[in-house]
Amino acid sequence: MRIVGPRGGTDLRGPTACELVTEEQVDGVLARLGPDPLRPDSDPDDAWRRIERSRRPIGALLMDQRVMAGVGNVYRAEVLFRAGIDPHRDGRDVSRDEFFRLWADLVALMPIGVERGRMHVVRPEHDHGAPSYAEDRPRTYVYRRTGEHCRVCGTPVRTEVMEARNLYWCPTCQR
């Protein structure tokens, strides 16, 4: 779905629900959502409780809106890279510390994306070298960089489909 407003627009891909619904049904959808890193009243413990005992890969859990709301495909790839976590690792093999650092990273990064309309995820010390995947987008560590060299270690970036979306990661930096 494309949403267009007076200050520009955005494309919504892979939404939780994309259908005409009543207000009551909207409440139902919202009630099923996990904590949203953009909302100060969110409780990350609600997400952690689902992740810590899950045998699903963390790369799938981050895309599950019941676990955590609003992360999306770019942030999934990029925060897992920044955290050094292999997206295939089971939720239950992610430590509490790792999860809360990941949450804090989303809380820091996502408002910047909302404010600028661009997802800035690359730390200043790595923001050079190979250009971004698109002219009008900031650089990414791994997102849409299949086969290109990792900005940190030089290993070719890998991709595969996970949860119906392309997942990108560095097999060396992410364990």
Ligand SMILES: [Zn+2]
């Ligand atoms: Zn790497």
